[in-house]
Amino acid sequence: MIYVMSDWRIIFTDTREHALARGAVLFRRDDPVRFMYLVQSGSVALERAMADGTALTLHVATAGDALAEASLFADTYHCDAVARTDARVARLTRADFLTRLKRMPDAALSLIGTHAKQVQSQRARIEILRLRRVSDRLDAWLALHGAPEKGQWVRVADDIGVSQPALYRELARRRRKPGAC
Amino acid sequence: MIYVMSDWRIIFTDTREHALARGAVLFRRDDPVRFMYLVQSGSVALERAMADGTALTLHVATAGDALAEASLFADTYHCDAVARTDARVARLTRADFLTRLKRMPDAALSLIGTHAKQVQSQRARIEILRLRRVSDRLDAWLALHGAPEKGQWVRVADDIGVSQPALYRELARRRRKPGAC
DNA sequence: TATCGCGTATGATATATGTCATGTCGGACT
């Protein structure tokens, strides 16, 4: 029962689109926050450089995702944004974004809804990932999502942070042993 | 640089407080969504009953936390809410909550900010938890948070989903071997 | 001063899981 809930993405109408080649950098950590971004196509990764030179990927935003939402209230970006594929993004200065959000309560509400859902599902994912055994993680995942469709087990393995062989072994175990799964 | 950003919690002013005894149930899964809750004191757990009768804890909300924010746009609750300790909560019907949020753009913005920060930190946590080795998780955690204060290592272990002995062993290893940490 | 709780620390042992390898099956495309 979702009432009149306009999509917050309409805030980005009228904004110019920017094309990014794969590997292009949108912003770097510690850059002053100027823009809010909406990914239109392709994918953009948020990553953090680590001491050993490697990068920790924090998120890969794809079409329809906002980028670094938390920067709305920060002075500087907290990580790097790099295009993983050729991509298009829309952008809006932070001030414009805030203004429009205030003028469009329904859009703000829709953004709140989007965030709330994310927070909820991420919390669940975290709890699953904190479980030690593959068996427990699978139980939890199934309790939350139900049985996946054919061809999706591989995605489940990724979701619960387990190697594919480990997952299939667990599935085999369940097929043999009791009656579950 | 956070501008005039009133706290979204002011939305709950004027609302009556409800006392909960430890173990009390605020709502159950599939109950129709009536109220939005703000935890004032104590802690309230969100959990999901699993097939084997045990409960998967999805979140433990404490003072200042909203409860089940995603229910704002849902017909029914998706999990059970049970007081983990004696607790006090404020509540507001969903309709009232929505109305007030629309009337107070600054509060809505503040809620968006709160959510955005949560989404961001949860994403980071998820990526850390997906790493296989304790060593990698620790590296990532340290890159994001810096060295913890004394007495906090035990919390780090919990954060990165690793047993305390495993963490201390890794720390010992680093003390011995190269020059890190 | 004694006791308690908590964070820190380390050892021994079992085992669950990752990694590497190999193979089957089915669908899509040529």
Next chain:
DNA sequence: AGTCCGACATGACATATATCATACGCGATA
């Protein structure tokens, strides 16, 4: 029909980690 690719599946093996146990130092408290 043949080829390719991705999901499904399983074996062998090494090892990283959990678990259980024990112990130390320190601050709080009685």
